[in-house]
Amino acid sequence: MKQAEINKATLAKLQEKLVESRKSYSDLKMAHAISPLENPIQLRDQRRAIARIETELTKREVQ
Secondary structure (H helix, E strand, C coil), X not given: CCHHHHHHCCHHHHHHHHHHHXXXXXXHXXXXXXXXXXXXXXXXXXXXXXXXXXXXXXXXXXX
């Protein structure tokens, strides 16, 4: 999810996307532990996407 998409998304949509992203990251991590992923950069990208969403949620809570 791009930063512009995150900024435009509603609070409910962001929370839904966060849960979905965490599950996806967990699945990727498990798959990588069993056998190496073809593209291990997916792990980093997913982790960063989760961080972007969490940062936006925190920013909205503070405001």
